[in-house]
Amino acid sequence: MGWAIALHGGAGDIPVTLAEERRAPREATLGRCLSLGVAALKANQAPLDVVELVVRELENCPHFNAGKGSVLTTKGTVEMEACIMDGITKNCGAVSGVSTVVNPISLARVIMEKTPHIYLGFDGAEAFAREQGVEVAETSHFITQENVERLKQAKGANRVQIDYTQPISAVNGDSQIG
């Protein structure tokens, strides 16, 4: 049936009343990344390169929860994670707990290709990123005002939220429900 590509920018309680100024940039980015991936497949690039290329583009967009625009931990910090996997060889790379790596998906790929391991986390992953010359940035590069507000809302409602859960009034009960 030939080549195919699919991408996502997160699932959750995305209200159908989402304001146009929040919906339009996200849909435009999805369309742009889709075109990027299709062009790469038509140019006979390997699927592994195509998925890394598209996810890097999505990480660099502040409207999605990854890379720039990542949501914040309860401490107000950024802890990003990523994973990449090749189907035929089942080679894979994964990373967690990085706070300065601009494109975590590319670090995951370097872990897959240049270490005997699959998964590095936190300080070890940060050190390996620097050793390999993977691009890093100040934490402020990743934090958006919108996500500072979202953290305040989540704390106020004493909840953990997935990407687009809408704020609700304070609730009693387990703070770990989404």
Next chain:
Amino acid sequence: TVGCVAVDGAGNLAAATSTGGLVNKMAGRIGDTPVVGAGTYANHLCAVSATGKGEFIIRATVARDVAAVMEYKGLSLKEAATYVIDSVPKGNAGLVAVSANGEVAMPYNTTGMFRACATEDGYSEVGIWDTE
């Protein structure tokens, strides 16, 4: 969370997922994205990238289960992906997947999922909510 899955004309597959995790998560919390077989998986049959509430996706080993259901129950990609997403408690998961023969599936059990896809036979889609 963002993700991409792709297959070329020769049936080579790959999956990639990246995320900042959950708003207000505890420091040190690991979600589904980097857990191979939960949020991200690819083999010779399909490539899968999941999104939603990581704790539910890990428990359901969502990405690996799509491939396993295809392999052991002989379901198509669409049937397998829908079966797996329906197995996750409502409101917590979505995924995008492609198969070695170029099929695409993008099921979710949340209100919406930012998604896009294209196939060689000319079909393409960009969406957030149910189109029906």
